[in-house]
Amino acid sequence: MLDSKIPEGPLADKWTKYKDDIQLVNPANKRSIDVIVIGTGLAGSSAAASLAEMGYNVKALCFQDSPRRAHSIAAQGGINAAKNYQNDGDSVHRLFYDTVKGGDYRSREANVHRLAEVSTNIIDQCVAQGVPFAREYGGLLDNRSFGGVQVSRTFYAKGQTGQQLLLGAYSALSRQISKGKVDMLTRHEMMDVVMLDGKCRGIIARNLVTGELERHAAHAVVLATGGYGNVFFLSTNAMGSNVSAAWKAHKKGAHMANPCFTQIHPTCIPVSGEHQSKLTLMSESLRNDGRIWVPAKKEDADAIRNGTKKALEIAEADRDYYLERRYPAFGNLVPRDVASRAAKERCDAGFGVNKTGEAVFLDFASAINRYGKTEASIRGLSEPSTEEIVTLGKEVVKAKYGNLFDMYKQIAADNPYETPMKIYPAVHYTMGGLWVDYNLMTSVSGLYATGESNFSDHGANRLGASALMQGLADGYFVLPYTIGDYLANDIRTGAISSDSAEFEAAEKAVQERIDHLINNKGSKPVDDFHRRLGRIMWNECGMSRNEAGLKKAIVEIRALREEFWKDVRVPGNATSYNPELDKAGRVADFLEQGELMCMDALAREESCGGHFREEHQTPDGEALRDDENFAFVSAWEFVGDPSESKMIKEDLVFENIELKQRSYK
Amino acid sequence: MNLTLKVWRQDGPEATGHMDTHALGGVSPDMSFLEMMDMLNDQIIRAGEEPVAFDHDCREGICGMCSMFINGEAHGPGRGVTTCQLHMRSFNDGDTIAIEPWRAQAFPVIKDLTVDRSAFDRVIQAGGYISVNTSGNTIDANAIPVPKEQADDAFSAATCIGCGACVASCKNASAMLFVSAKVSQFALLPQGQPERESRVQRMVEQMDKEGFGNCTNTGACAVECPKGIDLSNIARMNRDFMSATVKSKK
Ligand SMILES: Cc1cc2nc3c(=O)[nH]c(=O)nc-3n(C[C@H](O)[C@H](O)[C@H](O)COP(=O)(O)OP(=O)(O)OC[C@H]3O[C@@H](n4cnc5c(N)ncnc54)[C@H](O)[C@@H]3O)c2cc1C
Ligand code: SF4
Ligand code: FES
Numbered sequence: 001m002l003d004s005k006i007p008e009g010p011l012a013d014k015w016t017k018y019k020d021d022i023q024l025v026n027p028a029n030k031r032s033i034d035v036i037v038i039g040t041g042l043a044g045s046s047a048a049a050s051l052a053e054m055g056y057n058v059k060a061l062c063f064q065d066s067p068r069r070a071h072s073i074a075a076q077g078g079i080n081a082a083k084n085y086q087n088d089g090d091s092v093h094r095l096f097y098d099t100v101k102g103g104d105y106r107s108r109e110a111n112v113h114r115l116a117e118v119s120t121n122i123i124d125q126c127v128a129q130g131v132p133f134a135r136e137y138g139g140l141l142d143n144r145s146f147g148g149v150q151v152s153r154t155f156y157a158k159g160q161t162g163q164q165l166l167l168g169a170y171s172a173l174s175r176q177i178s179k180g181k182v183d184m185l186t187r188h189e190m191m192d193v194v195m196l197d198g199k200c201r202g203i204i205a206r207n208l209v210t211g212e213l214e215r216h217a218a219h220a221v222v223l224a225t226g227g228y229g230n231v232f233f234l235s236t237n238a239m240g241s242n243v244s245a246a247w248k249a250h251k252k253g254a255h256m257a258n259p260c261f262t263q264i265h266p267t268c269i270p271v272s273g274e275h276q277s278k279l280t281l282m283s284e285s286l287r288n289d290g291r292i293w294v295p296a297k298k299e300d301a302d303a304i305r306n307g308t309k310k311a312l313e314i315a316e317a318d319r320d321y322y323l324e325r326r327y328p329a330f331g332n333l334v335p336r337d338v339a340s341r342a343a344k345e346r347c348d349a350g351f352g353v354n355k356t357g358e359a360v361f362l363d364f365a366s367a368i369n370r371y372g373k374t375e376a377s378i379r380g381l382s383e384p385s386t387e388e389i390v391t392l393g394k395e396v397v398k399a400k401y402g403n404l405f406d407m408y409k410q411i412a413a414d415n416p417y418e419t420p421m422k423i424y425p426a427v428h429y430t431m432g433g434l435w436v437d438y439n440l441m442t443s444v445s446g447l448y449a450t451g452e453s454n455f456s457d458h459g460a461n462r463l464g465a466s467a468l469m470q471g472l473a474d475g476y477f478v479l480p481y482t483i484g485d486y487l488a489n490d491i492r493t494g495a496i497s498s499d500s501a502e503f504e505a506a507e508k509a510v511q512e513r514i515d516h517l518i519n520n521k522g523s524k525p526v527d528d529f530h531r532r533l534g535r536i537m538w539n540e541c542g543m544s545r546n547e548a549g550l551k552k553a554i555v556e557i558r559a560l561r562e563e564f565w566k567d568v569r570v571p572g573n574a575t576s577y578n579p580e581l582d583k584a585g586r587v588a589d590f591l592e593q594g595e596l597m598c599m600d601a602l603a604r605e606e607s608c609g610g611h612f613r614e615e616h617q618t619p620d621g622e623a624l625r626d627d628e629n630f631a632f633v634s635a636w637e638f639v640g641d642p643s644e645s646k647m648i649k650e651d652l653v654f655e656n657i658e659l660k661q662r663s664y665k
Numbered sequence: 666m667n668l669t670l671k672v673w674r675q676d677g678p679e680a681t682g683h684m685d686t687h688a689l690g691g692v693s694p695d696m697s698f699l700e701m702m703d704m705l706n707d708q709i710i711r712a713g714e715e716p717v718a719f720d721h722d723c724r725e726g727i728c729g730m731c732s733m734f735i736n737g738e739a740h741g742p743g744r745g746v747t748t749c750q751l752h753m754r755s756f757n758d759g760d761t762i763a764i765e766p767w768r769a770q771a772f773p774v775i776k777d778l779t780v781d782r783s784a785f786d787r788v789i790q791a792g793g794y795i796s797v798n799t800s801g802n803t804i805d806a807n808a809i810p811v812p813k814e815q816a817d818d819a820f821s822a823a824t825c826i827g828c829g830a831c832v833a834s835c836k837n838a839s840a841m842l843f844v845s846a847k848v849s850q851f852a853l854l855p856q857g858q859p860e861r862e863s864r865v866q867r868m869v870e871q872m873d874k875e876g877f878g879n880c881t882n883t884g885a886c887a888v889e890c891p892k893g894i895d896l897s898n899i900a901r902m903n904r905d906f907m908s909a910t911v912k913s914k915k
Contacts, residue, residue: 050799065720066786068827069728085807121801128803130795130856132820139810157820163727164823171794178790186783209775238722272695277703278724407725410743410750411697476799525710527703571715576677577776579718580710 002255002635002650005437006110011656012092015114018438019481023488030055033487034218034495036203038190038245040067042162042468043451044224045169046475052181053172054480056487059216060173061188061205063240063582068170071226071238072471075162076283076404078144078154079468081119086143090151092116097657099466102148102335103431103459104609104625105659106258106633108652110438111456118477119469123155125476129168133157146464147284148335148664154465159283159404165468169475188214189582190245191510193221193252193447194503200252200447201496204506206514208582211575213507215498219490220446220483223249224475227430227452229262231590231597232542233534235427236268236281242586243593246434246453254442255635255648257435257455259593260601263462263610264543265428266292266339269411269421270359279426280411282362283404284464287332289367289397290421292339294351294360296320301351311353311361311420322346330664337461337610337623338664340425344543345621347424354422363420368393425543429467431458431610432600435635435650439482440474443635448483450474455633460609514574517584522567526584529564533557533587533594541598546614550602554595558643561591592642599636603647606630618661627659666692666753669761670705672717678773678781684763694754698741699724699731701753719778726750726891729826732833733778734765739830739889747828747891767829769838771876782829784875785843791871792864793847795856809855819853822846824892831886831894837878842886844872845902846894852905862909869906 007018025033033056037048040062048060062070084090095116100107123141127133133155134142143152157164176182187208194202194215202217228243229235250256267282267290295301296318303309322342324331334342343360346352353359372393376384384392394417398405405416412422434442434449436456442449451471458466540553564587572578607616607623608630616624633650667690675682689705696704699721706716722730731748735741741751756762764778772780797803811819823846831842848865851857857864880899887896 046799053798064722064728064730065782066729066827068786068789069722069730071723071728073728073826074723074725083806118801123806124803125797125799125801127806127809128795128797128856130819130851130854132816132823132850132854133806134820135811135813135816137813139812139816140807157823160727160824163826164820167823171789172797172799174786174790175794175796177786178792184786186786238728239724240722273693275693275696275700275704277697277700280725406745407750410726410746410752413695413752413754477801523711525707527707569710571710571713577718577779580716 002435002443002648003437004108004650005439006108007438011109011113014110015117022481022485025484025488025491027055029491031057032494033057033490034059035220035222035483036061036216036218037222037224038203039070039224039226039451039453040170040173041070041072041224041226041451042166042169042471043453043475044070045166045173046472047222047224047450047479048182049169049172049176050476050480051483052176058176058182059185059218060182061185061190063187063189063208065186067173067184067186068167070166071241072166072468073163074238075468076159076281077146077285078156078161078465079122079165080146080153080463080465081123081155081469082116082153083120083123085141086152088151090153094151095119095153098149099457099463100459100657101662102463103461104623104662105459105627105631105654106608106652107457107459109654109656114478115457115470115473118473121477122469122472126165126168129171131157131164131168133164144285145288145333147287147333147339148330148463156285159285159401162468165472169472190248192248192506194506195252195444196496196500196502199445202498202503204510209577211573211578213510215503215507217496217498217503219487219493219496220448222448222450222479222483223434223453224450225453227433228590228593229427229430231533231594232427232537233530234271234276234279234538236265236279239278242589244586244589246449247589247593249434249442249444249447251638253444253638254447254449255435255637256432256596257633257635258432258600259597259636260541260604260611261431261460261609262427263336263429263431264340264425266336266343266425267362267423268426268428269408270354270424271356280407281426281428282408282421282423284336286362286401286404289400290332290362290364291321291366292323292332292360292362293319293321294346294353298350301353304353305355305357320351327664334664335461335463340543341612343425359422359424361420362423364397364416365420368397371396429462431455431460431462435633439485440479441482441486446486448479450479460611513585514581517568517570517581518574520568520570522569524567525569526580526587529560529568530587530590532560533591536560537594537597541601544612544614545601547602550598553598557591557595557598564588564591595642596636596645599645600634603634604630625661631659666694666756666758668692668756671761671763673765674717674777675774677776682774692753694752696753697724697749698733698735698751698753699749717778718776721749724749727826729828732767732780732828732830734767734833736763739767739833740891745891745893767833769832769877771838771840772829772832784877785827785829785840787875788840788844788868788871789847792860792867795851796860811855815853819850822849822853822894822898825894826892828891830889830891832877834885834889835878836883836885837881839880839886840872840877841880841899841902842890842894844868845898848902848905849898852901861905862912865902865905866909866913
């Protein structure tokens with residue numbers, strides 16, 4: 001049985017009451033307690049800094065050369081908080097409601113409510129740390145809107161919000177490193193967790209520069225290792241993002257929850273060719289001002305694809321602003337899963353606008369015009385010419401999205417100020433992840449998971465600007481409390497030794513796997529397998545899924561996994577810096593995780609959020625949930641072989657929100 | 666496109682390095698520079714050799730990990746772009762391209778094109794923060810208005826990605842642009858005032874300790890900086906440093 005440990009009492013009081021009731025560790029005792037934090041993204045840096053401030057001895061690891069380079073750095077659009085600075089009716093309850101609804105009613109009420117509650121502290125905290133959020137002329141903080149909601153609650157720093165927030169957390173972490181309270185190990189990868197007497201008591205790590213294996217013991221271990229979108233090979237994640245740490249934990253007893261819940265983001269730069277190594281996001285914030293369309297007539301779409309017509313030559317009346325047409329209430333700001341499926345539907349029907357037929361337009365012409373007019377009026381220009389309006393409008397758009405437009409120009413070699421961008425959905429985020437209880441503890445005692453690496457807050461679809469919120473909420477404000485309740489039992493334990501048979505065995509197993517990879521001397525590079533896995537996942541476990549496809553994928557992945565172990569070639573040795581070896585280990589884990597994702601998708605015979613089973617849709621093609629049979633979290637237990645994993649259900653109870661079909665019409 | 670690549674190979678920090686030459690065909694102009702490097706490595710691995718080690722992660726110009734010195738320029742010929750954002754359309758069929766690591770005493774080579782930039786982290790640890798605890802019990806975020814222009818300037822300084830191109834481009838291997846960007850971000854915000862003087866002193870001291878060179882105002886750093894960090898930040902840091910030094914001597 002899974003115990004989610006949700007506190008009793010009314011929803012809005014649970015967290016406050018919980019904090020009043022938990023055991024505390026006194027400052028002197030904290031000094032004798034060691035905690036390891038894996039990962040230095042928003043979730044990890046904030047946790048490591050906070051735990052160190054509280055007095056624990058912290059060790060933090062990241063595989064990059066600096067904690068500041070964690071993948072969180074790439075987040076663009078913004079971070080949500082229920083501050084209601086815009087006075088548009090926002091509140092903790094509304095943020096809670098939007099998140100549960102946006103997640104298509106597959107998340108836990110209590111966790112989401114806590115997230116909404118602490119959201120406001122995050123903004124105060126970040127401003128105090130010197131995070132330069134965007135401001136209005138009056139000097140107060142500015143907000144923008146994101147998809148799936150009708151208020152403006154997103155705080156941002158141009159298109160670089162993740163960077164600014166991470167640098168804030170990194171500075172807090174740096175302060176603790178300088179005090180000697182955090183031992184920061186960069187270019188280190190966690191290879192396994194170590195269990196002593198049923199508790200997680202440390203890890204085996206590998207120094208990526210020297211290749212040496214290291215044992216690190218601690219009273220508790222926190223995984224803040226990010227998402228696993230790279231199982232698809234092509235995604236908007238950084239190249240190094242991986243599932244390995246979470247997967248190793250899974251194999252030692254931590255359940256993997258809702259692994260099939262993947263977010264496919266509607267606005268990314270389309271694939272340009274076989275050589276593609278990753279995909280680039282164009283922030284959701286662009287949908288505030290950009291309008292999405294395809295030609296209404298097939299012949300126009302054909303003409304655009306073969307280069308005889310340009311977007312600008314399609315008359316207004318011949319454009320199909322399909323989101324505005326299908327979802328008049330939310331228009332271009334429908335949630336991501338809805339927008340992505342709608343783009344796929346149009347492209348599958350033959351209206352795509354690039355060579356491959358897999359692209360739609362994101363057009364800023366109306367925004368440029370609208371802003372230009374406002375700006376002209378602010379500047380007191382009477383009867384401005386069209387050109388003046390356009391010039392002024394472009395300036396406004398540039399101030400808002402300049403870096404995104406530059407990025408687009410650089411990659412697509414096209415000027416989005418003049419012609420519409422071309423975009424297509426791409427893998428972006430994984431709602432699934434390690435199962436955690438209300439305390440953020442996994443099903444392994446003493447092993448915690450935070451940020452994108454856990455499954456907790458976003459149900460079957462995450463709303464924009466909510467991952468940054470969750471990462472910082474977990475690390476700054478939730479975990480530092482909840483972990484104390486566990487560590488309070490360890491004040492008399494004393495230092496954990498890494499000189500035990502358990503550490504020995506774990507290290508040996510890691511070494512053997514590395515040796516196997518190095519000595520295999522097969523014929524194909526790691527990427528070859530990764531690309532093939534990605535193709536299977538994208539085709540069968542991507543934007544839409546069906547029973548036959550998923551069954552086929554499972555068979556193919558098993559075969560690919562077998563081939564990998566027989567035929568992969570990892571050059572070089574294991575005793576020096578060898579990025580190919582690091583990659584091989586990660587792809588080996590993806591080859592197992594991919595199968596579990598397909599198994600989960602197969603078992604969930606309903607459509608919800610990002611999980612769209614073709615067999616379960618409404619007559620107008622919307623996701624059809626089955627609350628009677630599937631209002632649960634599927635937590636998978638590893639039992640020796642990925643193909644034999646067992647599903648355990650955590651029933652979701654909704655006491656404060658009425659389950660409805662999600663409608664954005 | 667067909668290219669000739671001359672690539673720096675060095676087994677480890679102590680090893681002596683050399684340039685290796687590779688011919689690479691079938692390169693598409695739509696590829697990013699790093700995708701071209703992936704293609705080269707695929708060719709090398711299939712031939713049974715060791716691939717070229719290079720740092721990279723986000724591949725969208727924000728993590729600051731990629732770091733190649735291409736044809737004598739940090740991050741190559743483009744302006745305002747990192748190596749990962751450079752596209753092969755910036756080169757011509759038949760070109761010879763020389764690819765080297767950042768070279769600076771404070772950035773020792775780890776392997777091939779990978780260098781150790783941990784000196785930057787240590788400079789930040791010396792004082793590149795505002796000393797506030799993460800309890801969340803601070804004042805309301807809107808309690809102190811910050812004039813938009815000032816906030817925008819702080820933001821511009823804060824966009825530094827810590828890549829080290831400034832150091833690699835400077836004939837003295839000075840880190841002034843990097844350090845001044847962080848100093849400026851906080852110097853421009855009200856929250857940064859209490860520690861303004863001690864911060865600049867501690868960071869500059871650490872910078873010197875790490876073995877970065879002096880600034881002789883040649884400005885090569887700002888030309889190659891992918892984020893357009895402005896030289897005026899260096900001037901601001903110099904002023905702050907002077908005034909802090911004068912005060913602390915009193
Ligand atoms: C392009 C892009 C834009 C986005 N924009 C937004 C946005 O605007 N708003 C929003 O809310 N969300 C956004 N997101 C999502 C959000 O950025 C991420 O979900 C979030 O940053 C994840 O943070 P994290 O701390 O959980 O993990 P990460 O930032 O991914 O950090 C993972 C850390 O774990 C370390 N690590 C991983 N494995 C190991 C291992 N085995 N050993 C040692 N260390 C390891 C890494 O080194 C790294 O430090 C965006 C995502 C992408 C891809
Ligand atoms: S100042 Fe510019 S070149 Fe130097 S580290 Fe920062 S971003 Fe890179
Ligand atoms: S790889 Fe991140 S900036 Fe180039």
